[in-house]
Every structure is written in structure tokens, then in C-alpha cells.
Amino acid sequence: MIEKALHGSSKYWAWLAFLGVLIALGGACYLYQLKHGLGITGMSRDVSWGVYIAQFTYLVGVAAGAVMLVIPELLHRYHTYEKVVVFGEFLAIAAVTMCLLFIVVDIGQPARLFNVLLHPTPNSILFWDMIVLNGYLLINIIVGYNTLLSNYKRVPVPKWVKFFAYVSIPWAFSIHTVTAFLYCGLPGRHSWLTAIMAPRFLASAFAAGPALLIILLLIVRKVSKFDPGDRALQSIAKTVCYAMIANLFFVALELFTAFYSNIPGHMHGLKYLFWGLKEHGHLYDQLVPWMRSAMLLGLVGIGILLIPPLRRQTKFLVIACAAIVYSTWADKGVGLVIGGFVPNPFEEVMEYHPTFPEISIAIGIWAVGAFILTVLYKVAIAVREQELS
Amino acid sequence: MGIDRRKFLKIAGVSSLVTLGGGASLLALNSPAGASHGEVEHHAEGEEVKAPEKGVKRWGMVIDMRKCSEHKDCTKCIDACHYVHNVPHFENRKEEVKWIWKEEYEKAFTDIGTLHKYNPKEIVEEKFLCLCNHCDHPPCVRVCPTKATFRRPDGIVAMDYHRCIGCRFCMAACPYGSRSFNWKDPRLGLRGRKLNPEFPTRMRGVVEKCNFCVERLAQGLKPACVEACPDGVLVFGDLNDPDSEIRKVLAENYTVRRKPELGTAPSVFYII
Numbered sequence: 093m094i095e096k097a098l099h100g101s102s103k104y105w106a107w108l109a110f111l112g113v114l115i116a117l118g119g120a121c122y123l124y125q126l127k128h129g130l131g132i133t134g135m136s137r138d139v140s141w142g143v144y145i146a147q148f149t150y151l152v153g154v155a156a157g158a159v160m161l162v163i164p165e166l167l168h169r170y171h172t173y174e175k176v177v178v179f180g181e182f183l184a185i186a187a188v189t190m191c192l193l194f195i196v197v198d199i200g201q202p203a204r205l206f207n208v209l210l211h212p213t214p215n216s217i218l219f220w221d222m223i224v225l226n227g228y229l230l231i232n233i234i235v236g237y238n239t240l241l242s243n244y245k246r247v248p249v250p251k252w253v254k255f256f257a258y259v260s261i262p263w264a265f266s267i268h269t270v271t272a273f274l275y276c277g278l279p280g281r282h283s284w285l286t287a288i289m290a291p292r293f294l295a296s297a298f299a300a301g302p303a304l305l306i307i308l309l310l311i312v313r314k315v316s317k318f319d320p321g322d323r324a325l326q327s328i329a330k331t332v333c334y335a336m337i338a339n340l341f342f343v344a345l346e347l348f349t350a351f352y353s354n355i356p357g358h359m360h361g362l363k364y365l366f367w368g369l370k371e372h373g374h375l376y377d378q379l380v381p382w383m384r385s386a387m388l389l390g391l392v393g394i395g396i397l398l399i400p401p402l403r404r405q406t407k408f409l410v411i412a413c414a415a416i417v418y419s420t421w422a423d424k425g426v427g428l429v430i431g432g433f434v435p436n437p438f439e440e441v442m443e444y445h446p447t448f449p450e451i452s453i454a455i456g457i458w459a460v461g462a463f464i465l466t467v468l469y470k471v472a473i474a475v476r477e478q479e480l481s
Numbered sequence: 482m483g484i485d486r487r488k489f490l491k492i493a494g495v496s497s498l499v500t501l502g503g504g505a506s507l508l509a510l511n512s513p514a515g516a517s518h519g520e521v522e523h524h525a526e527g528e529e530v531k532a533p534e535k536g537v538k539r540w541g542m543v544i545d546m547r548k549c550s551e552h553k554d555c556t557k558c559i560d561a562c563h564y565v566h567n568v569p570h571f572e573n574r575k576e577e578v579k580w581i582w583k584e585e586y587e588k589a590f591t592d593i594g595t596l597h598k599y600n601p602k603e604i605v606e607e608k609f610l611c612l613c614n615h616c617d618h619p620p621c622v623r624v625c626p627t628k629a630t631f632r633r634p635d636g637i638v639a640m641d642y643h644r645c646i647g648c649r650f651c652m653a654a655c656p657y658g659s660r661s662f663n664w665k666d667p668r669l670g671l672r673g674r675k676l677n678p679e680f681p682t683r684m685r686g687v688v689e690k691c692n693f694c695v696e697r698l699a700q701g702l703k704p705a706c707v708e709a710c711p712d713g714v715l716v717f718g719d720l721n722d723p724d725s726e727i728r729k730v731l732a733e734n735y736t737v738r739r740k741p742e743l744g745t746a747p748s749v750f751y752i753i
């Protein structure tokens with residue numbers, strides 16, 4: 093079945109070659125980082141996590157989003173998703189792989205990575221994050237691959253595979269809950285110290301993952317004979333809409349608690365993100381455009397998805413999903429992590445500016461994810477096309 | 482319809498066991514030292530790790546700012562520390578590594594209770610020495626995924642530079658900004674400087690911070706900063722020993738600590 097990935101049009105190969113170039117560029121920059129250390133990035137004593145950990149956090153959400161298809165299919169027997177679920181699982185595989193790579197490139201001594209296993213430390217949330225992420229990757233490989241293989245061989249999906257599919261449901265919730273715990277259990281980082289972090293992460297994940305999936309499925313429809321079906325796409329779109337409303341509602345709750353209580357520590361982080369902080373007469377507001385556009389486009393996305401005649405038009409559906417993907421990415425992949433370090437523990441504003449090699453490495457990892465996704469989707473499409481014939 | 486007494490007690494017993502078990506495991510997760518929280522009296526500042534055993538030391542430090550502020554430009558303690566530990570110096574603030582340094586009052590004490598605009602001018606303009614607080618409940622130790630940073634029985638929060646993977650979770654967790662990362666090869670920041678061959682330099686990609694001069698304490702010496710200060714600003718000693726000098730100073734002066742509301746229980750005290 094895997095060999096299907098080796099037969100493709102020239103466009104397919106050109107796309108993979110393009111991704112290969114990006115991967116090579118990122119790889120070269122990573123070698124540079126290995127030689128000179130993380131000093132080549134924009135990270136500092138004050139903002140000690142940057143683009144890498146931010147992308148990691150966002151992609152954990154994308155990976156968890158796949159469960160929004162598994163639940164209806166498995167628990168509610170909503171068979172409209174039957175042929176589509178595997179695309180969600182493959183998206184999860186690509187996303188978790190990117191997550192793990194982003195952790196590896198962020199580490200100062202990558203050769204010592206296995207110290208996490210040699211000296212297991214259950215009181216560290218990072219230890220649990222390692223377990224849930226690797227477990228989720230494994231589960232999705234098992235379920236995705238074997239489901240597709242059964243389809244390919246035209247036999248029913250074995251029961252043991254179903255077992256892992258059921259396990260994947262709570263597991264998906266766990267990956268993003270544990271990732272939220274990385275942040276929300278730290279004293280002294282006011283913008284992260286909020287009990288609503290995990291639910292907000294989940295809400296934004298269940299919007300981001302499925303929204304990205306809709307765009308991918310529309311591309312699949314365009315480049316292949318397999319049609320995921322309007323009914324499936326519209327159902328996913330409704331899920332995206334609900335989740336995004338919950339996400340923005342949670343943002344509003346954060347704002348209310350911080351500003352109505354009027355506790356400076358709670359307000360500073362949000363002020364920095366949405367209005368900028370003034371220090372020594374200078375207004376530090378580089379994240380403001382990102383955060384405001386994120387909120388605005390999030391509302392635009394919800395608006396379109398709430399109006400059925402608009403949602404049913406592919407053009408508007410794409411706009412809505414793209415807006416929500418951007419919104420959730422800017423919120424989590426830019427604002428949340430970097431904003432959490434500003435102001436620093438001395439109430440000083442130290443801004444963070446990612447460098448060229450840092451961004452190249454991040455793009456390289458995204459390209460790895462796109463590469464994996466393309467190859468997996470190629471196989472899935474081949475199997476679906478074979479079913480049609 | 483009815484639950485008899487026996488059945489009720491059974492259910493109540495089992496469910497309270499489950500609740501206690503769950504709660505206890507959560508608390509255990511929260512405290513690597515394995516303190517049993519249930520036995521300790523409620524206290525606004527958080528509980529003590531455990532009652533001191535006889536002969537067990539608990540190192541602590543008092544910084545007397547009344548004396549320190551008389552010598553505004555003095556950096557003797559900082560120089561001594563950074564020499565003894567080969568702490569690199571980088572001009573670019575982004576790459577900064579520091580173990581002990583001076584910070585303005587409102588930056589060192591961000592807990593709002595001590596901040597207001599009517600504070601005496603000399604206090605507001607004073608520069609306060611900042612270093613690792615060697616907390617009783619160190620968040621850095623709680624989050625470290627490899628036990629590369631750990632709390633010794635004498636209260637010192639130490640680092641194993643050979644085990645640290647450089648994930649910088651401890652830097653995110655430390656509420657005092659006491660930790661530095663080696664963004665570059667630290668030897669680049671040591672060029673042209675007298676080195677101390679007794680203490681190793683670090684490699685890039687690991688986190689470092691004040692170690693309360695654990696290597697000097699082992700030899701019966703005082704920390705380098707304490708020894709270097711000619712004005713008796715720094716008092717170092719065993720907090721568990723009621724007859725120690727530090728306990729005397731703490732008993733005779735009103736002292737504050739940085740961000741006590743976070744429950745980390747720092748062992749560095751300031752006389753304002």
C-alpha cells in the first residue's frame with residue numbers, strides 16, 4: 093500500500109522537491125545552530141522560549157483536533173466521516189512529528205535528550221508531555237495505517253484497531269491538557285497562571301485542527317477523484333464554528349477577570365498583547381497587530397460559518413477556515429508563549445525578535461510536516477480512488 | 482429503598498479513601514521533597530518542608546541593605562562570585578549570564594504590598610542584590626524533566642551541568658529571574674580574564690545560577706560574596722541553628738523576602 097506514494101504526477105514530485113529544498117535550508121540552519129548554540133536565535137534570558145516552543149504548542153492543538161472526527165464516527169456512528177477520519181489521523185501524525193522536532197531543535201543539548209528517559213521525573217510536566225505526545229503519535233500510526241490497510245484489502249477493520257481508536261479519544265484530550273499544564277502551573281508567570289488554560293487550549297485546538305483539515309480536504313477534492321463529500325465538510329465546519337466560539341468566549345473571560353479585578357500582574361500580560369506596554373516613554377507593542385488581527389479574523393470566521401448560505405459556498409468556507417487557522421495560530425503560535433514572558437519577573441519589557449536562521453529552521457520543520465502529510469495523503473487518496481473503481 | 486448503616490459507612494469510607502488518595506498524590510506531585518502537608522498548620526506563606534532534624538543544616542542569607550546602600554558603586558561581591566565561578570560576561574543583554582547582580586527596588590520587589598509612590602527616596606533608588614533564593618519549594622526543581630536541578634537536604638538548589646538538557650523549563654518556572662542560559666559557548670565570555678582553575682567552566686546549551694558556593698561550604702569556607710564584602714552586608718549561616726548569627730540577625734531585624742505570596746519560601750532575606 094505504501095508504494096502508492098511512489099507513483100505520482102510531475103506536480104506531486106515538484107511539490108515534494110520544493111518541500112525538500114525548504115527542509116534542506118532548515119537543516120543547514122540547524123547545523124549552524126548546533127555549531128554555535130541557541131545564541132543564533134532571538135531568544136534571551138528574558139524571553140527564554142520563542143518561535144520553536146510556540147509552534148510546538150500550536151501544533152499539539154492541530155494534532156488533538158483530529159478527535160473531532162473520531163468522536164462522531166466512533167461514538168455516535170456518524171458514518172459520513174467514515175472515509176474522512178483517516179485524513180484527520182494522518183494530519184495528527186504529521187502535526188505530532190512536527191511537535192517533537194520543535195522540541196528537539198529548542199533543546200540546548202540535544203545529544204542529552206534521552207536523559208528524560210534515563211532519569212524519569214514524574215513531577216515534571218515535560219515528562220508527561222513526552223509520554224502523551226509519543227503515545228498519541230503511535231496510536232495514530234496504528235489506527236490510521238491499519239484502517240487504511242483494511243480498506244485497501246477490502247476487509248472489515250479489525251476489532252483491535254477499533255480498541256486503539258477508542259483509546260485515541262481521551263488521549264487527544266490529554267495531549268493538549270498536559271501541554272497547557274506546562275504553562276499554567278508556573279508561579280510568577282501571570283498570563284499563564286490561569287485555570288482556563290487547558291479548556292482554552294482544547295477549544296482553540298478543536299477549531300484549528302478541523303479548520304485546517306477542511307482546507308486540506310478541499311485540496312484533496314481538487315487534485316484527486318476522491319470527494320470527501322459536502323455533508324462531511326459542512327459537519328466539520330459546524331464543529332469548527334462551535335469550538336471557535338468557545339475559544340473566543342474563553343478569551344473574553346480572561347479579559348474580564350484580569351481587568352475587572354484590576355490586579356496589575358494579571359492585566360500586564362494582556363495589556364502587552366492587546367495594547368502594548370509603555371516603559372521609559374517607549375511603547376512596546378509589536379504583538380498588538382498579531383493579537384488584534386487574530387481576534388478580528390476569528391470573529392470573521394465565526395460570522396461566515398454561522399450563516400448557512402455563506403458556509404455552503406466553497407469560497408466562503410475556505411475564507412472562514414483560513415481566517416480561523418490564522419487566528420488560532422497568531423493567538424497560540426505567536427502571542428501566548430512569547431507574551432507569557434513579557435513583562436519579565438522584574439516587570440521589565442524585553443521584546444523578542446526571531447532571527448533568520450531561527451525562522452528558517454521553523455519553516456524547515458513545517459516543510460517536514462507537509463512532506464509527511466503529502467506522502468500519507470497520497471497513499472490515502474490512492475486507496476480511496478481504488479475503492480471508487 | 483434504603484441504604485443501611487453498614488452500606489453507607491462502606492461507601493463513605495471508600496470514597497473518602499479515594500478522595501484522600503487522589504489529593505495526596507496531587508500534593509506529592511507538587512512537592513518533590515515529599516512533605517506530608519496534612520500535618521502542618523495552615524499558614525499564609527505556605528508550609529515548611531519539614532521540621533528540622535538535629536544536625537541538619539539549612540543554609541540561608543541575610544542582605545542588610547542599610548549597610549549595602551552606603552557603598553552604591555561597590556561590586557566586590559559580584560566580582561568575587563563571577564570570578565570564583567568563571568561566570569562569563571557578554572555585552573549583549575540577550576546573552577547575559579549572571580549569578581548575583583543589583584536590581585532597582587521596584588524590580589526586585591514586584592509584589593505590590595511593598596510598592597507605593599511614597600516610599601523613602603533612598604530606598605526607591607537603592608540597588609538591591611539579587612541571586613538565587615534557594616527556595617524551600619523551588620518551582621525550577623519541580624519542573625525539571627531530568628532532575629538536573631535539585632534541592633539538597635541543606636536547602637541548596639543545585640545544578641548538574643552534565644545532566645541538564647537545556648530545555649529552559651526552569652527559567653520559565655523561576656519567578657525571580659535567577660537563572661541564566663548559555664546561549665553561546667561561555668568561554669567566549671571569559672576571554673582575556675583571570676580564570677579560577679578550581680571551578681569548571683560550563684558548556685553552551687545548559688542553564689546555570691548561584692549555587693550558594695556549595696563547593697566552598699564543603700571546604701568549610703563561607704560563600705565568595707560573603708567573604709568579599711568588607712562591610713558586613715551579607716550574613717550567611719544555618720537557619721536551623723537557633724544560636725547561629727543569621728538567626729540572631731533575623732530575630733533582631735525586620736526582614737522581607739522577594740515574592741513571598743508565591744509560596745516558594747525563599748531563604749534569602751533583606752533588611753530594607
